Amino acid sequence: MTRLIEVPTQFDDRSFDQFAAAYSQASDGAGERLLFDAHAAEWASPYGLVGLLAAGEAAARKGERPLLTAPANPDVVSYWARAGFFREAAELFEVHGKVPKAKVAAESDVLLPVTPVRAAEDVHAVVSTIQQRASAILISELGLDPKATMGFAMALSESCQNIVEHAGTGGWVAVQAYNWRRKLARRVVVIAVADAGVGFRHSLEPTQAKRFGERWGDAAALEAALIQGVSRFRDPGRGQGLAGIRRYLARWEGKVAIRSGSARIAIVPRWDDDVPLKDGLPTFPGSQVLLIIPEQETEKGSSQK
Numbered sequence: 001m002t003r004l005i006e007v008p009t010q011f012d013d014r015s016f017d018q019f020a021a022a023y024s025q026a027s028d029g030a031g032e033r034l035l036f037d038a039h040a041a042e043w044a045s046p047y048g049l050v051g052l053l054a055a056g057e058a059a060a061r062k063g064e065r066p067l068l069t070a071p072a073n074p075d076v077v078s079y080w081a082r083a084g085f086f087r088e089a090a091e092l093f094e095v096h097g098k099v100p101k102a103k104v105a106a107e108s109d110v111l112l113p114v115t116p117v118r119a120a121e122d123v124h125a126v127v128s129t130i131q132q133r134a135s136a137i138l139i140s141e142l143g144l145d146p147k148a149t150m151g152f153a154m155a156l157s158e159s160c161q162n163i164v165e166h167a168g169t170g171g172w173v174a175v176q177a178y179n180w181r182r183k184l185a186r187r188v189v190v191i192a193v194a195d196a197g198v199g200f201r202h203s204l205e206p207t208q209a210k211r212f213g214e215r216w217g218d219a220a221a222l223e224a225a226l227i228q229g230v231s232r233f234r235d236p237g238r239g240q241g242l243a244g245i246r247r248y249l250a251r252w253e254g255k256v257a258i259r260s261g262s263a264r265i266a267i268v269p270r271w272d273d274d275v276p277l278k279d280g281l282p283t284f285p286g287s288q289v290l291l292i293i294p295e296q297e298t299e300k301g302s303s304q305k
Helices: 016-026 046-062 074-082 085-089 120-140 148-167 199-215 218-226 241-251
Strands: 002-006 033-037 067-069 094-096 110-117 171-180 186-195 255-261 263-267 284-294
Touching: 002 016, 016 046, 016 284, 033 046, 046 085, 046 110, 046 171, 046 186, 046 284, 074 085, 085 110, 110 120, 110 148, 110 186, 120 148, 120 171, 120 186, 148 171, 148 186, 148 199, 148 241, 148 284, 171 284, 199 218, 199 255, 199 284, 218 241, 218 255, 218 263, 241 255, 241 263, 241 284
Parallel strands: 002 033, 033 067, 067 094
Antiparallel strands: 110 171, 171 186, 186 284, 255 263, 255 284
């Protein structure tokens, strides 16, 4: 028997819980094959694409390789291909539908196509690949001070390093620049990172569960990692990665949101209306990280605060 999981029409961080609920319900059936149906998809953010890959990997680990129906809209399927999604999906899913060969344009809003992160060497490769291109975007399009580009590389590196150190498996990262159509009518650069690993609670449990007592769970683990900067590593200087990301994004009025297990935590800037902490969400494997850096309101070249 095949169980159906519908991919949201507009697939991003806002609709991810809907997707997670469908995945959680469908994956309850032991040994049943999963079909991820994206034929009606009209748009997907980098967060949606890497999250879909994480779901595919988790499903493949449980049993037969899952099925994936590609978007029917030629523009959508073309973007997914350009964004590197199908290259990675081919290893996880049995893909059905017409999928074009990926041609990443030299000038594209896709700063970094969906890229696997399995080891520390992958993190270094990701950062060096994107640094030059992203720097130009951050300075010319977002109006950030040139010094901010070093912080961007750090944020990208630390969010990928999180997979290597905590997931117990590999993951994916994607970076894109586009117009943020919600409350903020400005250009943004978005970093999305996802894995289907053990998640924050399991990773931090040996060192943190006793300290939190009955409060321990997915939400407490995220709070400890992002707000308190704790790590599963006992050696001094570790666990500053997420704290560093938080400080960098606060300086440029950016946003960070992390989902793991059944909880989600966010540092919410004034231009966004997200909720800082959500618990009791549909359980989803691993962790999913979203970083958003917006165009600065001040004049370009003088935006350093």
